[in-house]
Amino acid sequence: MRTGTWLIGARGSVAVTSMIGALAIRAGLTAPTGCVLETPALRERVRPGIGDLVFGGHDVTSVPLEKKAAELAGSGVVPAALALAVKDDLAAVEQQVRPLPAAATQAETARAIAADLDRFRRDHGLDRVVVINVSTTEPVPPPHPAHASLQALRTALSGPQPGSLSGSLSGSQPGPQTGPRTGPPPGVEPVLPPSSLAAYAALSAGCPYVDFTPSTGARLPALDELAREQGLPYAGHDGKTGETLVKSVLAPMFAQRNLKVRTWSGINLLGGGDGANLARPGANAAKSASKQRVLPETLGYLPQGETRIDYLEDLGDFKTAWDLVTFEGFLGTGMRMEFTWHGCDSALAAPLVLDLARLTAAAHRAGRSGPLPELAFFFKDPLGEVPHGLAGQWQTLCDLVTDLATALGQEPTP
Amino acid sequence: MRTGTWLIGARGSVAVTSMIGALAIRAGLTAPTGCVLETPALRERVRPGIGDLVFGGHDVTSVPLEKKAAELAGSGVVPAALALAVKDDLAAVEQQVRPLPAAATQAETARAIAADLDRFRRDHGLDRVVVINVSTTEPVPPPHPAHASLQALRTALSGPQPGSLSGSLSGSQPGPQTGPRTGPPPGVEPVLPPSSLAAYAALSAGCPYVDFTPSTGARLPALDELAREQGLPYAGHDGKTGETLVKSVLAPMFAQRNLKVRTWSGINLLGGGDGANLARPGANAAKSASKQRVLPETLGYLPQGETRIDYLEDLGDFKTAWDLVTFEGFLGTGMRMEFTWHGCDSALAAPLVLDLARLTAAAHRAGRSGPLPELAFFFKDPLGEVPHGLAGQWQTLCDLVTDLATALGQEPTP
Amino acid sequence: MRTGTWLIGARGSVAVTSMIGALAIRAGLTAPTGCVLETPALRERVRPGIGDLVFGGHDVTSVPLEKKAAELAGSGVVPAALALAVKDDLAAVEQQVRPLPAAATQAETARAIAADLDRFRRDHGLDRVVVINVSTTEPVPPPHPAHASLQALRTALSGPQPGSLSGSLSGSQPGPQTGPRTGPPPGVEPVLPPSSLAAYAALSAGCPYVDFTPSTGARLPALDELAREQGLPYAGHDGKTGETLVKSVLAPMFAQRNLKVRTWSGINLLGGGDGANLARPGANAAKSASKQRVLPETLGYLPQGETRIDYLEDLGDFKTAWDLVTFEGFLGTGMRMEFTWHGCDSALAAPLVLDLARLTAAAHRAGRSGPLPELAFFFKDPLGEVPHGLAGQWQTLCDLVTDLATALGQEPTP
Amino acid sequence: MRTGTWLIGARGSVAVTSMIGALAIRAGLTAPTGCVLETPALRERVRPGIGDLVFGGHDVTSVPLEKKAAELAGSGVVPAALALAVKDDLAAVEQQVRPLPAAATQAETARAIAADLDRFRRDHGLDRVVVINVSTTEPVPPPHPAHASLQALRTALSGPQPGSLSGSLSGSQPGPQTGPRTGPPPGVEPVLPPSSLAAYAALSAGCPYVDFTPSTGARLPALDELAREQGLPYAGHDGKTGETLVKSVLAPMFAQRNLKVRTWSGINLLGGGDGANLARPGANAAKSASKQRVLPETLGYLPQGETRIDYLEDLGDFKTAWDLVTFEGFLGTGMRMEFTWHGCDSALAAPLVLDLARLTAAAHRAGRSGPLPELAFFFKDPLGEVPHGLAGQWQTLCDLVTDLATALGQEPTP
């Protein structure tokens, strides 16, 4: 039941918080607060358990995990004592984090990524490896004809056109982290954005793929074809951890009470690495689009108002979001609601990463392939035709857990 | 299909807003915003429709409906133009609002109430009359042995012990509205508080009873017995219109995400007649108790914190509630959320009164008797073993609507 | 003591609210709430009084004042009964509102404006006329060499280069209200933006000039020269009515307590005509710049964060602003404060317009010429080297009132 | 220039935060953020400096300072590294903290307190010792005839009537900390509450006295007489650190703008030792009274609304206060403002304790005796006829600093 959890962006805040948390929970040092599969309703029903997860990953930076852990402790995301207590275990994970490969063509890069995944599985005797993207959000890539079919994609990736995993990201404007530059000459876009190349490599290597970011990931016809061909499930997009989570319960409330929402405006103030990246227009647009979807889907119409994201370095890893909702009641009476959410994004995201690794592994084991719309509960911008209210998503998740347990023969977690 | 809606407290804010709204909707002057049975999911599925409702009621004050309507227009609850447009129709309702009877014994008072209900039904050729309590919240009454069985109750009510409908309310401390005083000598509590005497009279007269307030109403073993004996449904308690409504979606969100709520504190600032009454300690205690129930029921534990209610005359009919929730996430990280709700209580309550009249009438028609736990969606303190999260309550309500439609043969609304 | 108050933008929300208010106060129908000169500290010390003000003005729209008054009543800015009560007086003001002149050159346009001012003064036997700009905020105009001296300006205005009052405003992107188009060919900017041409015309006609908007107005060396030459005072910029007002008391509090403000972010959500205009990038930039100045001036440094302005038509004439301040205390402890301001902008601005008319008239009468920095209390972006904390501005204002009273011989208000 | 700072309640949160901070600032380990005398306007103008302060004090608990320091570090009030860095210096202070004396009569207790003060002064060769009360807030004591004159007080304290320092506090309901019980039999109130006995002892020993709590302290005619007789200054009451601080700038803003405040309601949610004590009705009442005074004093009238204080253990040393202000503007338009303050009370209070020690010492040195109303800036409930707006208090403070510098001959801080 040992299950690999391969994180793209393994040296980032979400990744390292997930690792520290899993190690500390396994060591019995802390409770699995925030882990959905550990609520009374779902506890002990999904295998692998948190203790079965084995971590590795890719990143474009080489900042040691230990240094990142110290930073997270310094900014209050992780208790300093806990970071210290799992120091040795984290050093072992450090051995499994590799620089993101970069070759002359995207096809070669993908092969190098897949080789890393194979080696990880073999070296640790893992039943399976789930690849989860928790790297920097990319801008929406330009459309490319090769996205439409697997055959066209294979040709395009291997063809003469040069490609580099990080090309798209670092192409026009240098971001906070830049990957190796061996790709296309400036101005030429690679066939796949980094997240999709990672998905391509993962699926090619027989690994399910989950995208926790708003990036493209496996969300292309060619990659869906690949997943089904390989009999692999995939999931996404964009972990739902703050303002959108709250929206996904408030919007259904207004709808069910037949209260007409006139305006819904929000502002998200955040620091941290994710914030720095989201201050870049391309990434910001990708994220904002992802955040607004819940309203029309649950209300049946789009109220006036926008969701803004502002970066304030001094806020550190905590985020403050404020939303104002104005609505109309009986006989047109105007009313209003506002809320402030003050959360630690990495602490909200990390336990969901553990849940997603476990659920996707179990789905794979149960023979599921293609998208996993039942995981909509975890995402801002879920795949497929799914409920967008949190309650409906919760029900769907509970049903999935039951189905998987049945399919897998209900063995007790060891 | 003409259905009587008899309001206890017929001259109050909620009652008069309901009447004006129903008349305006019937006249096609306004949309049924806020009416749950008019959401796309439930529209046209429950008969009677809003236009089938015929209003009457009891009150202890004699302020004319027209005067109250002008007050509501002045304070922004009802558009002045709308109040004007339904003036004549409201004058017709005025004829059906009678002073609350008060006799030497509670048994006689109950008979007088029932006689008023009978006359209303006969005079208007109504299929049935639903009695809904929207009068001033009472303090919790002292327990009485006669509450335990119908036989004991009948004996106690008719016996020599004097009783008066408004005795309990006006007994110790004079409230904003005081009923007629023919009851027991000061200090002697009547057998039933006013809301329960109204329920007793309604059920005796063959009318379903709904309590929109936190008062005792039909919530006594003796009255449950009476309802079943008479084959009548009843429902309650305490319309869920503001802070508790929001709690009923946020608390499940925290629970499903396995986030540990440490504290949940709230303060409700309100004016209006209801506010003035809730400033009295007895009523305040009854309401506060009703408001807190949702947390332990949905979280599985009771976080620290209290819900306060403060009366500020200058706020008028609008209420501002503020809640602070502190919670703990992954690895113990502390986070917080706060919300402000600024609503017009009467505008939030009135459309629910129309929904409840329609649903209870349909349930009666379909042969339901005893409590209607499926109406939990509408109440802060619902009857029976029911979900306390709004989503579960919504599902239960949708199921009820489907069941009633099946039972009643799906005739289209006229 | 009869004093003309000539409003540029006389048919706008602020203008019409000022007029209705002044008429209603003069008629004894309402109290002068919001008028600074009517606080206990300053009451009866400045002449002219509110009752001495006589209104007229220019606008580019021809929507009747009565129609605007009805709109303001409909949206809750002005009580409907009050609007009705001053109907006849407002009809008299209507006669004094003229279309903004537009001629072949800016010099001619200015002469036409001045002629309107002269006629107004003569027709009503006014002691003096104060011109106040409450028209749509303009984008910041491009610099022009003729702004530097009066002589250069006169040459440029009369020279062959064509100019039009509304050219700058309507040049690139058509705004909500567009003025007459007789000016320069598209792409050629006029010498002066509309607000400065109005200031030029006013000062030329012997009238003090006040700018209640962030537009350029009299804030050019050439116009300062003109004001001094004419012995006329001028004042501005940008009425301080909401978020910036609050900032101007909170920022000094943090400074005096030696608490280090790390971030200060704000968002303003507003509807109305002003909001529609501020949604246009040029005007938005002008306003945002004006709003942020208070922080560096009072704190001594600029904290991280921005002030955003979003237009939401559905909010109507009310504005909601939310600000988040994070700060550092003793030993580096992080703390935070947030506030929500929900105000009616026109109701906040209108009484200040009355105050400014009275104070500027009194300053003129007392022989003041050039900028009036002592009016900083009223503005977001005040002229001159002045305190930026509200308390210092208040003190300066009180001192000015005392000086003027002394200079003018303390006559009691009639 | 070495100046004793003797803290009553020396083992509490405020006291220990003050000590750690002063030691860390003296060692150059941190900046004096939050210290008013270190703002650019006042820097280097008052001697003694922070580095001149020598700490000692009384407490009824014996929890070591080091343990309290660890607690403060654990709850985020003090950085752990800083607490560690001043460990040795704090151990030296530990030697100067003595158990609160308790003798058979209050006169004897006072003599024992004074003896401790004398010894402290002598042992350290201090120029003077300022006594500051930062102990648990007491309930308001019952009036006693001996409070009216020094002579009556002396007689009453020494007379046969038994008295105990902690009697009043611990009399009726046992508090979180209880002092030694040698006093009057249960039910008999001592002549002076603990804070006043401390003031009596301090003044008798030639030490200025400052009360940072809402307790009675030196605020009795008899003690004022004693202070003047001894030529000693005293100051108080109740450090202004959160909600009231904000009120003291917002209320003048509303007043100066002539906006009519209709309601002002607040709720303070706090944990910590102070919170636990304020949950007791007597102390809560004393504190709430102190908090509301600013409104009538600055507005000229008392708006509707109350300030509530609720204890929530789980909030720890941080406090969240929420205030709602509803106000009326021009033509009666209703508007609203709300704010949330999330502060660390001890971090806000501690630097003020340092400021007060320095200012009171300088005032003593300059020959001031009796109340120091110029310190109103620091207090919720200041002594004397003083401005209640923060800006006026700031001006008064700046003037005092200038006066003291002049009187003391402007020597530069060493």
Ligand SMILES: NC(=O)c1ccc[n+]([C@@H]2O[C@H](COP(=O)([O-])OP(=O)(O)OC[C@H]3O[C@@H](n4cnc5c(N)ncnc54)[C@H](O)[C@@H]3O)[C@@H](O)[C@H]2O)c1
């Ligand atoms: N924290 C949340 O609540 C949350 C919620 C939803 C989505 N997300 C998304 O999760 C992602 C991670 O967030 P974070 O706070 O950990 O950000 P972070 O900046 O701390 O970490 C991102 C990591 O990705 C690495 N990286 C960048 N490009 C890469 C590439 N091409 N391949 C491999 N690694 C690469 C970076 O070097 C960095 O270590 C972001 O995209 C964010 O939008 C986070």
Ligand SMILES: NC(=O)c1ccc[n+]([C@@H]2O[C@H](COP(=O)([O-])OP(=O)(O)OC[C@H]3O[C@@H](n4cnc5c(N)ncnc54)[C@H](O)[C@@H]3O)[C@@H](O)[C@H]2O)c1
């Ligand atoms: N508005 C809401 O959002 C809401 C939500 C839940 C519950 N409620 C409850 O609904 C009730 C009505 O609220 P409201 O705002 O209309 O109050 P209200 O004070 O305007 O009206 C109450 C009416 O009841 C009458 N009354 C008092 N005692 C009576 C008696 N014994 N018999 C008959 N009439 C009597 C009064 O004279 C008054 O006309 C309250 O109990 C309130 O707590 C309201």
Ligand SMILES: NC(=O)c1ccc[n+]([C@@H]2O[C@H](COP(=O)([O-])OP(=O)(O)OC[C@H]3O[C@@H](n4cnc5c(N)ncnc54)[C@H](O)[C@@H]3O)[C@@H](O)[C@H]2O)c1
């Ligand atoms: N309301 C406030 O609190 C406040 C505060 C500070 C500044 N201001 C400024 O006051 C101004 C007026 O605000 P409002 O809410 O009344 O806006 P509004 O849109 O209701 O009114 C503006 C009026 O100006 C007229 N106008 C446009 N261009 C003109 C021109 N060239 N000459 C003459 N008239 C012209 C328009 O036709 C309109 O009638 C705005 O610039 C606004 O930014 C308002």
Ligand SMILES: NC(=O)c1ccc[n+]([C@@H]2O[C@H](COP(=O)([O-])OP(=O)(O)OC[C@H]3O[C@@H](n4cnc5c(N)ncnc54)[C@H](O)[C@@H]3O)[C@@H](O)[C@H]2O)c1
């Ligand atoms: N922190 C703030 O922002 C703030 C603001 C204004 C006033 N205050 C007041 O300052 C005081 C201290 O607050 P804290 O948070 O440090 O509280 P705390 O509970 O942490 O400390 C109080 C200390 O006083 C001691 N004590 C109790 N009775 C005593 C007595 N009779 N003699 C000597 N010591 C005694 C206790 O043992 C304890 O160590 C409180 O009265 C509080 O109301 C605090």
Ligand code: NA
């Ligand atoms: Na808030």
Ligand code: NA
């Ligand atoms: Na708020």
